[in-house]
Amino acid sequence: MENVFDYEDIQLIPAKCIVNSRSECDTSVTLGKHTFKLPVVPANMQTIIDEEIALYLAENGYFYIMHRFQPEKRIDFVRDMQERGLFASISVGVKAEEYEFIEQLADRNLTPEYITIDIAHGHSNAVINMIQHIKRLLPDSFVIAGNVGTPEAVRELEHAGADATKVGIGPGKVCITKIKTGFGTGGWQLAALRWCAKAASKPIIADGGIRTHGDIAKSVRFGASMVMIGSLFAGHEESPGETIDKDGKLYKEYFGSASEFQKGERKNVEGKKMYVEHKGALQDTLTEMEQDLQSSISYAGGTKLEAIRNVDYVIVKNSIFNGDKVF
Ligand SMILES: NC(=O)C1=CN([C@@H]2O[C@H](COP(=O)(O)OP(=O)(O)OC[C@H]3O[C@@H](n4cnc5c(N)ncnc54)[C@H](OP(=O)(O)O)[C@@H]3O)[C@@H](O)[C@H]2O)C=CC1
Numbered sequence: 001m002e003n004v005f006d007y008e009d010i011q012l013i014p015a016k017c018i019v020n021s022r023s024e025c026d027t028s029v030t031l032g033k034h035t036f037k038l039p040v041v042p043a044n045m046q047t048i049i050d051e052e053i054a055l056y057l058a059e060n061g062y063f064y065i066m067h068r069f070q071p072e073k074r075i076d077f078v079r080d081m082q083e084r085g086l087f088a089s090i091s092v093g094v095k096a097e098e099y100e101f102i103e104q105l106a107d108r109n110l111t112p113e114y115i116t117i118d119i120a121h122g123h124s125n126a127v128i129n130m131i132q133h134i135k136r137l138l139p140d141s142f143v144i145a146g147n148v149g150t151p152e153a154v155r156e157l158e159h160a161g162a163d164a165t166k167v168g169i170g171p172g173k174v175c176i177t178k179i180k181t182g183f184g185t186g187g188w189q190l191a192a193l194r195w196c197a198k199a200a201s202k203p204i205i206a207d208g209g210i211r212t213h214g215d216i217a218k219s220v221r222f223g224a225s226m227v228m229i230g231s232l233f234a235g236h237e238e239s240p241g242e243t244i245d246k247d248g249k250l251y252k253e254y255f256g257s258a259s260e261f262q263k264g265e266r267k268n269v270e271g272k273k274m275y276v277e278h279k280g281a282l283q284d285t286l287t288e289m290e291q292d293l294q295s296s297i298s299y300a301g302g303t304k305l306e307a308i309r310n311v312d313y314v315i316v317k318n319s320i321f322n323g324d325k326v327f
Pocket residue numbers: 093094095118119120121126147168169170171172175177207208256257258268270
């Protein structure tokens with residue numbers, strides 16, 4: 001790999017504007033059979049999404065992926081969402097009981113519209129076998145498989161039947177995989193995304209490392225159809241998890257899915273816990289993301305997200321913030 005870079009090393013180059021107002025720019029994206037307002041999905045983590053947030057997002061035209069950490073609730077969740085006329089989007093792992101869970105869904109004639117296989121190291125036979133199991137029993141579910149960080153992995157998972165792949169190993173804010181194992185796409189996630197996207201024949205979801213709204217546009221430029229975000233969605237009023245008061249300021253917890261807090265034991269820990277500033281209402285962030293992305297589209301010289309895919313860019317190696325503090 002040459003020319004590796006990450007989000008903060010890149011600036012996109014403006015093209016001539018063709019709209020009179022940023023409100024003319026359309027940020028919607030189609031994934032599978034549904035179209036969503038934004039190419040953004042909150043991470044399927046326990047301090048980012050719960051049933052209430054999933055319902056809100058689905059009802060308001062946003063994509064969501066429910067986490068897999070309360071497995072016993074998933075069947076009722078799928079049924080409830082579909083009875084309300086909404087899409088069901090859940091996560092699974094790869095252990096033996098997850099195979100049984102897919103069989104239970106099929107036995108009950110419940111087909112979630114989206115199933116995400118949520119594993120740290122997605123380039124594995126465990127994930128390939130699970131993709132094939134889901135496609136055999138629930139052929140109409142749109143399967144997102146990951147996480148991966150190489151073109152070879154993207155091709156293999158697509159070949160096994162995945163409808164989309166999720167790229168990103170180690171760039172997450174509460175991730176310690178890069179430190180504990182020495183592996184991953186941390187520090188060059190955007191270049192890894194470009195590398196993977198060149199090999200992909202189906203949509204790619206860029207996962208982890210998004211620190212600013214501009215990073216969403218950069219992800220689209222380098223091949224993402226959708227972007228999964230944890231830390232920017234953590235700490236909202238609606239976010240699950242503990243709120244603490246420190247010196248009169250409110251903070252909320254955000255922990256990794258492979259952290260000791262999630263696992264309940266200190267085994268193969270590759271995630272940590274942190275506190276993020278309380279951010280207010282989730283909808284305010286979604287609205288600001290939409291406005292910022294509309295502005296990105298206008299700078300790209302178009303009216304739709306696809307315009308961003310063709311813009312030129314420069315590599316400015318770690319200098320775009322000029323010492324400004326982002327967080
Ligand atoms: N995107 C990222 O960078 C990362 C994300 N995570 C998140 O943490 C959560 C836990 O992930 P994960 O540990 O995969 O899930 P699980 O703990 O559910 O593990 C799933 C299965 O995969 C096996 N497994 C896990 N990692 C490896 C590996 N490196 N090599 C071989 N087998 C492996 C496990 O066995 P055993 O435990 O016995 O090895 C287990 O049987 C997920 O939500 C995941 O998204 C975790 C790390 C990185």
